[in-house]
Amino acid sequence: QRLSSAMLSAMGDSLVADPFLKVKNLIQALVERLLAESTAEATKQGFCNTQLSKAEEARDFRMADTKKLDVEIQGLETKLQELGAEMEMLTGAIEKLNDDLKEATEQRDVEHDENLETIKLSKEGYEAVVQALKILKVFYKQAAKATVLAQVKASPVDEDTAGAGFKGAYTGSQEKSKGIIGLLEVIKSDFERTDRTTEAAEKKAHASFVEFDRTSKSDISGKETKKALDTEDAKTAAANLAQKTEDLKTAQGLLDSALKTIEDLKPTCIDFGMSYEERVAKREEEIAALKSALCILDAEGVEPGCPGGSSL
Numbered sequence: 001q002r003l004s005s006a007m008l009s010a011m012g013d014s015l016v017a018d019p020f021l022k023v024k025n026l027i028q029a030l031v032e033r034l035l036a037e038s039t040a041e042a043t044k045q046g047f048c049n050t051q052l053s054k055a056e057e058a059r060d061f062r063m064a065d066t067k068k069l070d071v072e073i074q075g076l077e078t079k080l081q082e083l084g085a086e087m088e089m090l091t092g093a094i095e096k097l098n099d100d101l102k103e104a105t106e107q108r109d110v111e112h113d114e115n116l117e118t119i120k121l122s123k124e125g126y127e128a129v130v131q132a133l134k135i136l137k138v139f140y141k142q143a144a145k146a147t148v149l150a151q152v153k154a155s156p157v158d159e160d161t162a163g164a165g166f167k168g169a170y171t172g173s174q175e176k177s178k179g180i181i182g183l184l185e186v187i188k189s190d191f192e193r194t195d196r197t198t199e200a201a202e203k204k205a206h207a208s209f210v211e212f213d214r215t216s217k218s219d220i221s222g223k224e225t226k227k228a229l230d231t232e233d234a235k236t237a238a239a240n241l242a243q244k245t246e247d248l249k250t251a252q253g254l255l256d257s258a259l260k261t262i263e264d265l266k267p268t269c270i271d272f273g274m275s276y277e278e279r280v281a282k283r284e285e286e287i288a289a290l291k292s293a294l295c296i297l298d299a300e301g302v303e304p305g306c307p308g309g310s311s312l
Contacts (some may be wrong), residue, residue, distance in 0.1 A: 023297060024294055024297050027293055027297070028294065028296045030290055031287055031290045031291060031294070034270060034283055034286060034287050034290070046092050047267065047269075048268065048269030051261075051263065051265055051269070052265055052269055055258055055261040055262045055265065056258075056262065058254070058257075058258040058261070059255065059258040059259055059262060062251055062254045063255055065251045065254075065255075066248065066252055066255055069244055069247055069248040069251055070248065073244050073245060073248060074242050076237050076240055076241040076244060077241065079233075079237050080234060080237050080238060080241065083230050083233055083234045083237065084234070086230055087227055087228075087230045087231065087234070090223050090224075090226060090227040090230070091227065093223055094220055094223050094227070096215055097219055097220045097223070098220065099216070100211075100216065101213065101216045101220075104209065104212060104213075104216075105209075105213070107236035108205065108206075108209045111205055112202065112205075112206070113282050115198050115199075115201065115205070116202075117204040118194065118198045119195055119199055119202070120199050122191045122192075122194040122195035122198065123191075124194055125187070125191040126188060126192055126195060129184050129187050129188040129191060130188060132186065133181060133184050133185055135189065136177065136180065136181055136184070137181065140177045140181075159290045184198065184261035252257060291306075294306065
């Protein structure tokens with residue numbers, strides 16, 4: 001009143017009317033700030049929950065994808081190793097079968113030529129012996145039947161041929177001829193037997209070789225077919241392995257990205273020293289205490305939420 005200031009007078013009246021106004025204003029401002037923080041944190045927590053959930057879902061998916069690809073790659077590598085070993089085994093087996101067949105064919109050719117030569121010589125020998133026997137048998141048969149014709153001594157020559165050594169008809173060496181003919185019969189039989197046994201052996205060897213040739217070629221064909229199929233399988237497996245390896249690199253990159261996202265969110269959403277629920281409870285406890293203090297200071301009962309009148 002001495003300064004004649006209506007503003008100062010009004011302020012003085014206000015202080016007299018409510019001496020705790022400034023404290024109450026501070027408390028109210030603090031409560032509002034805490035409520036604003038609560039709203040902001042709830043919004044932030046919602047953001048964090050959403051982003052962390054997405055990042056963790058992506059991490060789990062990429063982790064499973066990476067493990068799956070790793071298993072598939074190991075399987076393809078094992079398959080390639082097995083196919084390589086099998087193709088190597090088949091290559092060696094095919095080479096051996098071809099070598100054995102070539103050697104057997106060469107031996108069979110030699111054996112065939114030798115048998116044909118033996119058969120040829122046996123037949124030629126047999127025919128020669130047959131002819132010789134025919135000649136000898138005819139000769140000695142006719143000589144045995146020969147008789148001495150009557151001799152007319154009108155010729156001096158006849159007189160000269162008479163005497164020792166020219167007595168009777170000439171019948172040949174009948175006794176010795178039997179040994180010769182017998183020996184030739186044995187030789188003929190040997191030639192005949194050689195021809196027969198050699199032809200039988202040739203027939204049997206030919207049949208055995210044909211069977212061996214057919215079996216060997218069938219085995220070679222089967223192994224070559226299997227090797228060709230293994231080669232195609234190996235090409236497919238190698239292509240799949242290359243693709244899976246690239247897919248694994250991509251999946252690993254995406255997994256690293258998901259893990260980095262989680263790491264980037266940690267400072268904002270995780271590393272607080274206490275959980276979101278604990279912070280909410282502490283803040284609500286603080287707000288309740290401030291409101292309780294505000295109500296205690298509300299002597300006139302004007303603050304919303306406070307009972308009318310003050311205990312003071």
